[in-house]
Amino acid sequence: MPSALIIGGSIAGLFTALLLRQAGWQVLVAERSPGDLASRGAGVGTHPEQFVVMRRLGLPVDEAIGVHFTERLCLAQDGQVIARLPFEKVQTAWALLYRKLREALPDDCHRDGLRLVGLDQDAAGVTAQFADGTRLSADLLIGADGVHSTVRRLAFGGPDPTYAGYVAWRGVVPEAAVPAIARPELVGPFGFFVTARETMLSYLQPGPGDDLRVGQRGLNWVWYHPTSPTQLQALLTDAGGRHHPQGIAPPAIRPAAIAAFRAEAEAILPPQYRALVAATAQPFFQPILDLDSPAVTTGRVALVGDAAHMARPHVAAGIAKAALGAMWLADALAGTGGLAAYAARALPFGAALVARARWVGAFLEDPPRPGLAGEPVPVMLNTGSPLGEIPGLAPFLPA
Ligand SMILES: Cc1cc2nc3c(=O)[nH]c(=O)nc-3n(C[C@H](O)[C@H](O)[C@H](O)COP(=O)(O)OP(=O)(O)OC[C@H]3O[C@@H](n4cnc5c(N)ncnc54)[C@H](O)[C@@H]3O)c2cc1C
Numbered sequence: 001m002p003s004a005l006i007i008g009g010s011i012a013g014l015f016t017a018l019l020l021r022q023a024g025w026q027v028l029v030a031e032r033s034p035g036d037l038a039s040r041g042a043g044v045g046t047h048p049e050q051f052v053v054m055r056r057l058g059l060p061v062d063e064a065i066g067v068h069f070t071e072r073l074c075l076a077q078d079g080q081v082i083a084r085l086p087f088e089k090v091q092t093a094w095a096l097l098y099r100k101l102r103e104a105l106p107d108d109c110h111r112d113g114l115r116l117v118g119l120d121q122d123a124a125g126v127t128a129q130f131a132d133g134t135r136l137s138a139d140l141l142i143g144a145d146g147v148h149s150t151v152r153r154l155a156f157g158g159p160d161p162t163y164a165g166y167v168a169w170r171g172v173v174p175e176a177a178v179p180a181i182a183r184p185e186l187v188g189p190f191g192f193f194v195t196a197r198e199t200m201l202s203y204l205q206p207g208p209g210d211d212l213r214v215g216q217r218g219l220n221w222v223w224y225h226p227t228s229p230t231q232l233q234a235l236l237t238d239a240g241g242r243h244h245p246q247g248i249a250p251p252a253i254r255p256a257a258i259a260a261f262r263a264e265a266e267a268i269l270p271p272q273y274r275a276l277v278a279a280t281a282q283p284f285f286q287p288i289l290d291l292d293s294p295a296v297t298t299g300r301v302a303l304v305g306d307a308a309h310m311a312r313p314h315v316a317a318g319i320a321k322a323a324l325g326a327m328w329l330a331d332a333l334a335g336t337g338g339l340a341a342y343a344a345r346a347l348p349f350g351a352a353l354v355a356r357a358r359w360v361g362a363f364l365e366d367p368p369r370p371g372l373a374g375e376p377v378p379v380m381l382n383t384g385s386p387l388g389e390i391p392g393l394a395p396f397l398p399a
Contacts, residue, residue: 007144008031012144015304028138031110043218058104066205072192079181085380140301148161172220178276195268198225221276258283288364293307314382315387321349329342360372
């Protein structure tokens with residue numbers, strides 16, 4: 001039986017492990033985080049293509065998969081509704097999807113607390129070294145270790161992701177705690193606020209325990225806000241002066257940085273969103289990054305998910321990209337094409353998705369680049385739009 005060692009036990013790693021296992025491979029997922037990843041994460045967009053892959057794995061995809069939307073609306077700065085559009089979309093919680101995948105993988109195929117620090121490959125196989133001294137060998141090693149991938153650095157020599165010039169401030173407010181002023185417009189529709197330099201959006205997501213009952217859900221918000229590299233450096237530095245270049249844990253964000261963010265929110269956002277930010281106990285942020293890898297395979301090593309391509313969140317495709325990449329990899333290895341057949345799909349798909357997401361977010365950069373106009377209707381139409389409408393993607397999508 002061929003064997004695969006998968007580095008990273010998040011969405012891409014779990015999809016890959018489950019699909020390869022289904023195809024007759026012996027798999028082991030090595031995840032660096034010792035704790036339960038499901039305790040982290042917020043809201044996330046979905047695309048029907050990821051559900052095709054989940055169904056192939058026999059995972060249930062029904063009404064309980066997330067919150068179903070039929071409408072999006074856009075607020076003006078004074079709080080008036082200035083646009084309404086239909087929107088057929090399912091939004092869910094990252095943790096809900098993670099749990100479904102993790103529960104489907106037997107525990108003996110998963111080890112946590114293993115951080116990859118080195119790898120060697122030759123004609124006989126590939127060996128991974130971990131920070132605790134563990135060494136593991138397999139026929140194939142798959143880097144599903146995210147945008148700051150160690151596998152990409154060790155086996156491909158790069159590239160590093162590039163910072164887009166803006167961050168996404170984020171938060172989740174329990175539905176029961178959503179202020180009255182925000183309820184009529186934001187509890188129900190997918191909400192937006194768009195200016196020439198900013199975008200705020202919000203949507204309901206499953207609550208704790210994947211609860212979809214009215215009153216028990218969460219209201220997830222995301223504020224794309226121009227932030228210079230110098231400002232980002234300061235945001236990623238904790239109160240003790242330690243810099244966290246790959247992302248700072250929410251509790252470590254300096255109180256002064258949170259206070260400055262809250263003051264900017266008060267000055268810029270409509271009243272509904274100001275109230276939502278004020279009701280958020282623990283805001284956090286993620287720098288917006290681009291990554292378009294020129295190669296996703298080398299020898300016995302392959303990259304999947306964000307380790308291969310990082311598209312800005314405007315296309316809401318982090319999960320779908322991980323699912324499709326894992327499926328193409330499993331199919332390529334089951335057929336005669338091998339890793340070359342995987343790369344022939346993953347590279348053009350990833351490049352087209354990254355390019356589209358850069359185009360959608362170009363107006364948020366500092367200075368703005370030519371791209372989508374920072375106006376309500378174009379931004380609403382191009383946020384989380386169907387993958388089949390994105391130039392270059394249709395030939396790759398499952399029926
Ligand atoms: C805990 C968590 C919560 C998230 N929550 C959200 C969310 O709410 N909304 C959203 O839009 N996106 C979220 N994301 C990111 C996102 O959805 C990703 O696009 C999606 O998970 C697919 O990415 P991925 O599996 O390729 O990479 P990631 O999700 O980034 O996972 C990479 C995994 O590799 C592990 N890893 C990294 N380096 C090493 C190493 N050297 N050795 C071993 N393991 C390593 C990491 O710990 C991580 O589990 C989250 C990611 C994580 C890890």
